[in-house]
Structures are given as structure tokens and as C-alpha cells.
Amino acid sequence: AARRSAFYELDEPSFVLRRSEPLALLSRPALVGSQLVLKRIVDTVGAGDGGGMVEAAESQAVQELHDRAVARGLSGAVLPARIERIAERPLVILDAAHNVASMESLIATLAPSRGSFRPRVLVFAASKDKQFEKMLAVSREAFDHVVVTRYATNPRAATVARLQEACRRAGLPEPRIAAAPPEALRLARSLATPRGLVCVAGSFFLAAEIRGLA
Numbered sequence: 001a002a003r004r005s006a007f008y009e010l011d012e013p014s015f016v017l018r019r020s021e022p023l024a025l026l027s028r029p030a031l032v033g034s035q036l037v038l039k040r041i042v043d044t045v046g047a048g049d050g051g052g053m054v055e056a057a058e059s060q061a062v063q064e065l066h067d068r069a070v071a072r073g074l075s076g077a078v079l080p081a082r083i084e085r086i087a088e089r090p091l092v093i094l095d096a097a098h099n100v101a102s103m104e105s106l107i108a109t110l111a112p113s114r115g116s117f118r119p120r121v122l123v124f125a126a127s128k129d130k131q132f133e134k135m136l137a138v139s140r141e142a143f144d145h146v147v148v149t150r151y152a153t154n155p156r157a158a159t160v161a162r163l164q165e166a167c168r169r170a171g172l173p174e175p176r177i178a179a180a181p182p183e184a185l186r187l188a189r190s191l192a193t194p195r196g197l198v199c200v201a202g203s204f205f206l207a208a209e210i211r212g213l214a
Helices: 050-064 067-075 100-113 132-138 160-170 181-192 204-211
Strands: 002-010 036-044 084-087 091-094 120-124 145-148 197-201
Touching (some): 084 204, 120 204, 145 181
Parallel strands (some): 091 197, 120 145, 120 197
Antiparallel strands (some): 084 091
16 A cells, blocks of 8 residues: 655635634734645555556545635634734734744734724734844834733843834834733733734743733
8 A cells, every 4th residue: 555645735815804704813824834735645555556546536636625615624723822813802813923034924914904903002022032123123004002011931031121122213103011911911902992903922922921811
């Protein structure tokens, strides 16, 4: 018996943050390289013409992979701390973006929802050895308010004073300061109002502390 794995790439799901759509998982960073990779294991029995059998099975499998079925599956999928929807009214999105590339992906994913959720508030904390000024620069014009804080679970956390200065250098709105993540989330929700959006990003440590509050 021979066994072969087939990988199929599908264009990014056309999911947009809309109030009417239940959505557990968004596209981009949560999915491999901003593409969805589906793995199918095709089992073949026997030898000789096994290659042809595999190709036929793969062709049939691709045809049966309908967009609607994929959308149904993704609507219930959850990848913790990767564009994770953890609360409503205001909508709270939790993402563990902790470098420039992942921050770029996060902002790009949220961009289509800009007109649907206002005001938009960023809750941000980062480790002191990260390029957090560049990460914040990526967020310029994406948020109406910024709340900086410092997580308690790791001594590598950057001080709020450094984050505050980084926000100013990056051209973001004047940041509010919260001593700890719980206070930061409360403040951000208040600023967002029920119709807005709160995005928590900057560190896995921040994501873990905020997720424990949801």
C-alpha cells in the first residue's frame, strides 16, 4: 500500500468583519502565510498504476471542496490569540502580534471593517527587546485611541513611559496609560463605546493576561 499527502492552496477567505456575520476566525496571520492550506491524505492500495489513481482521487477531491463547505468549517474554527474575537459590544479582537510582520498582517485584516466599527481602540504592550516603535508605526491611522500598558507575567515588559514615547514618535494619537492589562481593557472598552472595536496586540504575554479576563 502507498500513501501520499496532497496539499491544496485556496485563496484567502472573503471574510470581512460585519455586524451581521458570526465569525470565529479571520484570515491572514492565523492562516499559513495569509493563505489557507488544506491537507488531504489520499490512501491508495496496490502498485503499478498507483500514480494515476492518486491523481484521479486528488482531482475529485478538489472538485468536491466547495467554497460554502470551507466557509462553514472556518466559521467555527478558533485559533487562540490569533485575531480571536473574545467579546462583543464593543467587539474585542485579541491578537498576539509581536513583530512588525505580524502587526502588518493584523492591520491589513482589520482594514475592511474600518467603516463598521468606530471608534477603534488599540491596547498595546510589548517586550522591551522588540521593535515596538516600528510595530506602532504600522498602526498609524488605524486607531482613534491607544492605551498602553505593561503586563505582569514577564520582567521583559517595556515600561509604559517607553511605549508612550514610541506612540508619539510613530505618529499615533496621544496614548492613555493603564498600569495593568485589566485596567487597560476596561479603559479601552469605555473609549470604544458599544459600537466600536478594541484590538489587543503587541505580545503573547499581553494576550494571555487579557484572554484570562474574557
